[in-house]
Amino acid sequence: MANLNIDSVKDRTFDAIVIGSGMSGGMAAKELTDHGLKTLILERGRDVKHIKDYPTTNMYPWEFPHRGVIPMDVQEANPIINRCYAFREDAEHFFVKDHEHPYVQTKPFDWIRGYQVGGKSLMWARQTQRWSDFDFEGPQRDGYAVDWPIRYKDIAPWYSHVEKFAGIAGNRDGIPELPDGEFLPAWPLNDVEQYFSDYVKKNYKNRHVIAARCAHLSKPNQIHLDQGRAQCQERILCQRGCPFGGYFSANSSTIPWALKSGHATLRPFSVVESIIYDENKGKAVGVRVIDSHTKETIDYYSRIVFLNAAALNSNLVLLNSKSNRFPNGLGNDSGILGKYFAFHNYSAHIGAEVEGFTEWTTDGRNPAGGGYIPRFRNVYKQETDFLRGYACGLSAYRFKQHKTEGAGSELKENLVKGDLGPWHVGSHMMGETIPKEINFVALDADKKDEWGVPLLNISVDYDDNDMKMQKDYIDQMTEMFTSAGFKNITPSTNHQAPGLDIHEMGGARMGKDPKTSILNEWNQVHLCKNVFVTDGACMTSTSCQNPSLTYMALTARAVDYVVSEMNKGNV
Amino acid sequence: MDRRTVLKNLAIVAGGAILLPSCLKKPNDDTIPLKKIKLSDTQQKLVGDVCETIIPKTSTPGAKDLRVNLFVLKMLDDCYTKKDQEKFVAGLTEFDDMVKKKYGNAFADLTDKQREECLATLEKSAKPVTIPSKSIKPVGEGQKSIEPPKKKPDVPPLPFCYQAIKQQTLFGYTNSQYFMTKLIVYELVPGRYNAHFPVKNLKNA
Numbered sequence: 001m002a003n004l005n006i007d008s009v010k011d012r013t014f015d016a017i018v019i020g021s022g023m024s025g026g027m028a029a030k031e032l033t034d035h036g037l038k039t040l041i042l043e044r045g046r047d048v049k050h051i052k053d054y055p056t057t058n059m060y061p062w063e064f065p066h067r068g069v070i071p072m073d074v075q076e077a078n079p080i081i082n083r084c085y086a087f088r089e090d091a092e093h094f095f096v097k098d099h100e101h102p103y104v105q106t107k108p109f110d111w112i113r114g115y116q117v118g119g120k121s122l123m124w125a126r127q128t129q130r131w132s133d134f135d136f137e138g139p140q141r142d143g144y145a146v147d148w149p150i151r152y153k154d155i156a157p158w159y160s161h162v163e164k165f166a167g168i169a170g171n172r173d174g175i176p177e178l179p180d181g182e183f184l185p186a187w188p189l190n191d192v193e194q195y196f197s198d199y200v201k202k203n204y205k206n207r208h209v210i211a212a213r214c215a216h217l218s219k220p221n222q223i224h225l226d227q228g229r230a231q232c233q234e235r236i237l238c239q240r241g242c243p244f245g246g247y248f249s250a251n252s253s254t255i256p257w258a259l260k261s262g263h264a265t266l267r268p269f270s271v272v273e274s275i276i277y278d279e280n281k282g283k284a285v286g287v288r289v290i291d292s293h294t295k296e297t298i299d300y301y302s303r304i305v306f307l308n309a310a311a312l313n314s315n316l317v318l319l320n321s322k323s324n325r326f327p328n329g330l331g332n333d334s335g336i337l338g339k340y341f342a343f344h345n346y347s348a349h350i351g352a353e354v355e356g357f358t359e360w361t362t363d364g365r366n367p368a369g370g371g372y373i374p375r376f377r378n379v380y381k382q383e384t385d386f387l388r389g390y391a392c393g394l395s396a397y398r399f400k401q402h403k404t405e406g407a408g409s410e411l412k413e414n415l416v417k418g419d420l421g422p423w424h425v426g427s428h429m430m431g432e433t434i435p436k437e438i439n440f441v442a443l444d445a446d447k448k449d450e451w452g453v454p455l456l457n458i459s460v461d462y463d464d465n466d467m468k469m470q471k472d473y474i475d476q477m478t479e480m481f482t483s484a485g486f487k488n489i490t491p492s493t494n495h496q497a498p499g500l501d502i503h504e505m506g507g508a509r510m511g512k513d514p515k516t517s518i519l520n521e522w523n524q525v526h527l528c529k530n531v532f533v534t535d536g537a538c539m540t541s542t543s544c545q546n547p548s549l550t551y552m553a554l555t556a557r558a559v560d561y562v563v564s565e566m567n568k569g570n571v
Numbered sequence: 572m573d574r575r576t577v578l579k580n581l582a583i584v585a586g587g588a589i590l591l592p593s594c595l596k597k598p599n600d601d602t603i604p605l606k607k608i609k610l611s612d613t614q615q616k617l618v619g620d621v622c623e624t625i626i627p628k629t630s631t632p633g634a635k636d637l638r639v640n641l642f643v644l645k646m647l648d649d650c651y652t653k654k655d656q657e658k659f660v661a662g663l664t665e666f667d668d669m670v671k672k673k674y675g676n677a678f679a680d681l682t683d684k685q686r687e688e689c690l691a692t693l694e695k696s697a698k699p700v701t702i703p704s705k706s707i708k709p710v711g712e713g714q715k716s717i718e719p720p721k722k723k724p725d726v727p728p729l730p731f732c733y734q735a736i737k738q739q740t741l742f743g744y745t746n747s748q749y750f751m752t753k754l755i756v757y758e759l760v761p762g763r764y765n766a767h768f769p770v771k772n773l774k775n776a
Contacts, residue, residue: 060759062748067642071649073607190764234761361770364763404700404741407690409624415745416754420770 009301014040014265017287017302018339019272019317022064022119024535024551025308026078029258031559032306033244038263039256040300042270042289044309047113047121048094050228050251054241056090064089081502084112086123087451091137091239094123105341106459110499111312116250117268119310120502123239126215126247127546129167129372129391130159134379136541138432142378144388145340145435146511148540149521152179156357157192157554158560166248167224169368170213178374178545186211187220187368192359192423197371198483207376207480209394212368215248215549226327227253229466234283236365247367269293271451275305275330275427275531276320282531284330288338292488293557295440304530304571308555312441315341315507316456318518318533319443331525334515337508339440341543345390345431345466348493350477350484354396354423361420370395375428375544377472386468390431391544392477396422432544434465435506460498503547505539525565532558585708589713603641608656614663615644620678622740624686632749634740642743643736651735662732666693669729693733698726700737 015037018028021134025041032039047053049371061067062510068089077096085477087095096113114120121318133152139145156179163182170183189197189211197209216232217224224230229245229252240449245252270291276299307314315338320332328361329337334528370393377389401421403414439461443454476492481489498504511517514526523538525531565571602615610618611754619640626634634640670678671749678686726734742748752755756774 059758060748061757062749062751066650067742069650072652073649088669109705187764194766206738220772234764235759307577324577359770361768361773363765363768363773364758364761364765365631378663402738406694407737408627408687412626412629412631415741415750420773526710 001564004446012286012299013301013562014038015302016040016301016304016306018306019287020119020308020310020313020535020536021117021255021266022308022310022372023121023548024555025126025306026118026121026254026258027555028308028559029264030165030254030533031259031556032563033258033263035559035563036261038564039258039265040302041258041264041266042287042300043117043119043266043268044271044292045117045268047266047268048116048118048241048251049244050256051241051243054243055093057237057240057243059090071570075157078162080110081112081497084502086239088164088239092259094239094241096211101449102362102447102448102455104455104457106457107458107461108497109458111458111495111504112502114332116216117205117255117266118249121156121249121548122251124249124371124502124548126238126367126545127369127372127547128163128213128215128549129374130181131545132177132541132551134177134375135541135545138388138543139499139541142382144306144387144506145541146509146513146516149225149510149512149517151296152522155550155553155557158557159549161556162549162552164221165223166215166253166549167217167220167229168213168549169216169218171202171211173208173210175208175210175374177379178208181213183213183269184216184221186213186289187216187218187366188398189371190362190366191357192354192425194372194393195252196359196394196396196425196484199355200480203483204376204480206379207373207499209371209373212370212372212393214368216367217246220276221441227257229253234365234367236367270519271453272309272317273297273451273453274299275307275317276459277321277325277330277528279321279323279325284416285530290453292451295451303566304532304556306503306555307531307533308535311341311504311507311539312456312458314455314537315388315441316536317445318508319441331508331518331527332529333527334518336437336516337518338433338442339437339507341439341460341504341506342433342435342539343440343460343498343505344501344542345432345433345462345469346428346494346501347462347466347496348470348491349426349428350474350481350489351424351426352489352490353480354486357423363546369393370397375432377476378467384468384472385462386472388432388465388469389544390429390469390473392427392429392473394425394427396423396425406538424477425481427477428472430501430544430546431466431469432542434463435541436463441507449494449542460504462498503542505536505542505547508533508537509540510538511540512568522561523554524562530562532562534558600638600641601636601647605644606693607653608648608651609660610644610647610663614660614667616676617667618643618647618685618736621690621736624683624690625737625740626744627683631754634744637744637747638748639743640746645740646739646743647735655731655735658719658728659735660733662728665729666732690733693730697730697734697737698735700741706739745759 016032016039018041021043029041079096136148143189170178172184232246270289273288276286319329373392375389400418402418444457447455508518510519523532523534602612622634637660
């Protein structure tokens, strides 16, 4: 028996354990195995194999029983996930249904989750922008949160590193506040988008409308072909999973890459209960897993742990990793774990009609989605009565218009015939929110899930700064649209709860001081040096870029650091 | 076990949401087993006749040829709230009564001309139907903005019923394989994006 146990422990021992297999966990696994580390990848959901497990990917519209519409009983049973734009008949199997994994909302929060190998990287919107020092220096300059322990120069090479691997399409726009990267060719702006871009350039200082940068292979390099991926075919059915691997997902890229190395073991159906802390050794020694089917508790051991369960669940795992040394959660002497949680402000939209350009249209589809307006407010100096600013999406489009009056043969003809309607232009805001102590997540005192893990209690809300920013977005965009000559300008605000932006961040923020932060400049838990958190939980502030690229760059950087530390015998 | 239960169980075995293969369908193509909305076979046929009047067989197939009538029934059964389903049934009953009162006959027994005349009356009271565009809207997270539910004016049952049938008929017809392959060209794999494309070069899509 003793021998068996020893063998069993040996079988359950790895160099590294990665908790989570999505955007950042996949990158952690890829980087760790590239260094030859024997790595266990834990995923709480099922496996989703590239291509094989994309059941709807090649379906035509008429092959969906409800042509894409989610049946009403499913909608009514799942009000939270039903608010997500991508929760449609073609991708609903990749989203967590409300009842499957409950959580407690002290304040309304739409928690959008994908519990499977690949996580939300399967269904993400694929927009990728770098941060600049205007972002990293924000908290220090404007006096909120804590100072980021890193600057752009620290992360820049790692942006390059992950961009080359993932494949990012974009133009080198030469904008200091949105640094250029290692780009594949961009998808171009259409006529109206280009007109607006030119107009803004001519008439507004330091405002730019650029082609959106996105994680699509416009022109694959050898490294992408080596991953088994091919050129993006402009289907824009990405949320189904792409049989070409045309956009970056952990499923098409980092996870199979890690597995191919022979150094990785992937264990789906593994709910992480906690990270195991050994008081004698003064560090983490492994991870306690509950098999989601058998409910059996299994301990896995490793020299280092990467926590990449996505921002909220990474907070949950740390909070639930209690020991005599850390009664309030791993590394949480300061008591700030779970606090200073933030998100992105997506609360406004603006649309307009555009006269002219009638001779022109587009043909095919644009995976980048159109244009992007980097943050222009409060960049070089504070200029408004609110802190920070917002980026904006920008896209122009026109559709064929059909007469639908009447019934009979004429109607039938009208459904085929039809003239192109006028151009429309639309934009949405993506605002920075200020992390605050009162916006927090915590373990619920009473409720547990079916594996005995406490439910997460979320208490996050907008504030005055967000509402002022929303108004400014509408004022500025209305003014820009008006002066550019757009008509029928229709701004709108929504009352979506935090979370539906799917950019939840913070709770285990990076910082210089263990008293005011959980992680150091290497995403390493200040008080438990062999645990690294490199997903959204690490974010000190949110800025307004789409965050996935930054998580991946931080992950690759942290792996590089820990490998050199291991080689020196420091971890 | 009655026939309906057998069919339902077969459907579950076949994967729940997947449409029954044609070999398992009832011999007549006017009705489907309904789970929620309460429509008699006669009422189901009435819905089908309205569909066929909206999209009649001409030199190209009509709603029934393309089974759009069955799609409309499926959507009514699966994709409406209970309240709206009840309103629909009330509207359909009202419609049936109205037709019988005016023509002394059921809709099924009217001439094509009379049927069109009936619907023309309803068109006036119903608001215009919009069909979801076949063009793919630009991607990007703007789509996730959700407007607060606007107070919809309470549409009375009869126009509601007609609007629902028309909306779903046009939705089903323009998303049918026939329409998307023979009348327009739906491209699953465009393989291109031309951002600056002359309208005059546009093909039928």
